[in-house]
Amino acid sequence: MINLLSPLYLWGAAAGIAALVLIHLLLRIKPILHLFPACRFISSAHEVHRRRRRIRNVLLLILRMLCVLAFSLVFARPVLREGEVRPAGTHTVIVVDTSYSMRLPGKDSDQSRFARTVDWFLKNKTNWDADSFTLVSDRGEVIGTIGISSSEFERHISEVVPEFGSTSLGKGLQTAALALDRLPASKKTLVILSDFAGPALDGWPSACLGPEVSILTPPIQPSNPYFVESIELIDPPEDSSYDVGIRVGLGGDFSGSESVTMRIGEEGKAQKSSVPEGADTVEFYDYLGAARQSSLPVMAGWEGSGLSGLNFYGVLPPRPPIDIIFHQGSEPSPHLHAALAAVAEDSALINMNSGVGSGYYVIASGADIPSVSPGSSILITGWGSELSRLQLEERLPVELYRYEEGIFPTGPPLDAEAHSRWLLNPGPTVRVLSTYLDLTPLLLAWTDRGIQHYFLNFNSRNAGPTGWAQQPNLPIAIRHLIADGSFGERTLKIDSGLLPLGEADIRRIWGPPEFPDRDAPGVGKTENEYFARNIPRAEFAVSDQAELTINLQRILGENTAGEGIIEGTIELWPWLLGLLLFTLILVELIAGGRYGE
C-alpha cells in the first residue's frame, strides 16, 4: 500500500496539470488560410494523417501530465509499506477459547467442548488448503503465526490446551481484528471457536473488523453476529442459569423485536425464557441515534462481571449525546480515563474509581453533579461496584434500584429465575446509556473533534485482574488516532512500563499537547500525581502530521509472543525520478521539437 508523506504537494500536481492542459490548448499553431484548388487530394491524404496526429497529440499531453504528476509525487514522498503478508485467497483468523469451560465434557459425549468445536471447524472447512491461517487464543496470544498452512494449523491447534481461567474473548478479538485489518487478503474470515460460556464478546474489536470480514462461529452462535435473536448452545451447561449473556447487536435492525429470546438446552428441550412484558423500567439507548430509543429489556450478567452486559457489534455507532459519564473501575485503566476526559470536554464528567489497584482517581469535573437534571444521559463504564452505585445514587437526584434476591424496594417485580444478579434501574427519568468495559476506542471514535487529551498506558505490570488493558490496545488505539485526521500537531506521551522506549521505534506520532495540570475537585489524586507514579515517560514532538510512521512490529512482537506484522516503509521517490526521466525522453521522442502539428 502506498502512502504519501506530504500529500499537499498533489495540489501542485493538479495545478500543474491544469496549466499544462491550458497551455496545450492555447498554444496550438493557428493555421494560415490558403485557397487551394486541389484540396480534395489533401483531404484524402489528411484523413490518414489526422488520426495519427490526434493520437500523437493526446499521447504527448498524457506524457506531459505524467511528467508533472511524477514531479509532484517526488515531493509528496510516497512510501510503500513493506512486508505485508498477502496470502492469496482467504485468510482466516481463528480465535480459540482456551478457558476452563472448554475442558468440560459435553452432555451426551465425553468429548470436551474444545474438541467438539475444533471438530466442527475441521468438518466445516472445505478446500482451504490454499488458504492461510492465524491462530489466536482468547487471551490475545498468537498461537499459530500469520500465514500458516492448513496442516500447520492442525498441528498448532492440537497443542492448545484449555487452561484454568475465565474467557476473555475480547482480547483475542482485538488481536484478530488487528490481523484481519492488516492482512489484505481477498477474503477474510474470522472464526471463533468457543462455547461462549461466560464472556460476552467485547464489542469494540468486532466493531473494528469492518464489513468485509465474515465471521464464522460454531452453531452456538447465530450466523449473523450483528443481530442475535436467539442463542442456542450445542452443549448447554447443566445449570441453565449458567452465565449466558444476551448479546444485542447494534449494527442490525432490531426495532421489531420486543423481547429477546434466550434458548438454553438442546433442540427440542429449549426453554424459552424472556423478559416479561412491562419490565421496561430500564430505558435503553440503542446507540443508533438519539431517536432510536428502545424499551428492550436487555439485561444479562455473568459470573464475576457484576454488571449487565451490553456488547457492541458492527460498525462503530455514532456518538450519543452524553451528559454524564460515570466510570467505576477496579483496575487501573488510565487510558480509559484519558479517553473519558476527552469525551467529557463537553460533558459533565463524574468519575469515581474505587478500584483495588488505583484507588480514587478523578479525571476531571466539568459540572456540578447536582445540576444534572432529569432526562440527562449518563454513560456508565467500568466494573460495577456497590460503592460506585451508591456514590451515584447519593449524588444524583434520581432513584437507583438495586435488584437483589427478587426484591425491589420500588418498581415492578422481575422474574428472579430468568435473570442474573444485577439490574441497574435508573428510573423513568434518567437514561442509562450503557455499562461497558473498555470503551477507549469507541470513545476515541466518538470524539470527532480531535483528541485533546490522550494518554496511553500499556504497562503490563499494572494490568488489571483480567489483563484487558494490555498491549494490543496500543496499536488499535493508535490506529484510531490515525484514522482521525483532525488532530493537527500533537505530542504523544507514552508511559511505557513494558517496552524500552528506545527500542519501541515509535516516531513521529500524532498526539495530544501537554497534558494539562488539572487539580480535580473532590476526592482522589490529581492526574499529575498519577502520572508521576508511572514512569518512565517520554515525549515525541511532531513537526509534520503527514510524517506518521509507526512501526508496530516490535509492539506486536512483544505482545503476541509470535511473529508480528512487519510494517516498514520504502521511499519511492527514486523510482519516480526514474519515471520522470523516462517520460521526458519519451516526450522528446514523440514531440520532436514540435507541439501542435
Add this chain to the structure above:
Amino acid sequence: MSEKIRTEEGKKENLRHRWAVYLDPDLLSGIDSLDLRARVAVEGFISGNHPSKYFGSSHEFVEHREYLPGDDPGLIDWKAFARQERLFIKRYSAVTNAPCQIVLDGSLSMEYSEGGHSKLEYVKTMAAALAYLLFEQKDRLGLSIGGKNFRILSPSRQSSYREIIGLIDSFQPDSGPHIEELLHATAAALDRKGMVMIISDFLMPEDIPRESLQRLTYSGHDILAFQVLHDQELSLDLTGRYRFRDPESGREIVASVPAVRKEYQKRLQQWLREVEQHFLKNKVNFLQLGTRDSLLFCLAEFLEKRRRMR
C-alpha cells in the same frame, strides 16, 4: 523575292506586330514555325492546311476513277491508259481551313496564383498563342469561355482577332458554368466538324468531363485537351500548417503540409494518370503542363508528336 512573297511577309509581319501587344515576341516567332493540323477531315470553306472529306487539288492522291464525259482531260492518268487501255482520272484530296474552337475553363480553380506564377495568366497566354497560330493558318476560330464573361463565339461567325483577344484578355474565372456545361454548350454551337482545344485544370468537384467529351467525339471533332496545373498543385511545396480552402466548394481542411505532402503527391499522380487515360480512351490528344513549363517548347513538342502520329 517576288512581289507576292513580299506581300505575304508584310502581312505576317503586320499580324505579328498586332499580336505582340498580347504575346511575347519570342513566343510569337516560335509559334510561327508551328503547324497545327486537324487529324480528321474537317469541313472548311476555303483552302487551308487541313484535310477535307472532299476531293480537291492537293498533292495527296486518293483514288483512280474511270473517266466520264465532262471530266477535266488534264486529270487523265495516261500511264494507266497505257497499261490497261482504259481512261482513268486521278483524284486528290482537298485541303481546307478548319473551324477551330478554343474552350477556356472559367472555374475558380483557374485563378490560383502562388509564388509569382499565375495559372490564369499562363492559360491566357496559351489561349492567345493558339489563337495566333490558328489565325495565321487562316483557320476560322471560335472561343468558349466560362466564368464571369461566359460566352461562346462560333467559328462560323468569322470573329475578328480583336474580339477573340479582347475576350481572352478580359477572361476572369468565376463561379459560373463548369467545364462540363461549357463543353456541352460548345458542342451544341458547333455545326461543322473541326478542332476543339480545351484548356482547363480539370479540377472539378465531381469528376473529369465525360458526357460532354463523348458528345464532341461522336460529332467527329478533333479534340485537344491541355491540362494546366500550377506547380504548387503538382508538388505542394509549402511548409507549415495551413487551413486549405477549396475555392469552388468552400470546403476547408487544416493540415500540416510536411505530414501530408507525400500522400498528396501520390494521390494526385494517380488522378493525373486517370485523367490521361480517360482522354486517350476518347482519342483526345492530351497535354499536361505546369505553370513553370515553357509554353513554346511544350506546344512544339506536342504538335510534332501529333504530326508524327497522323
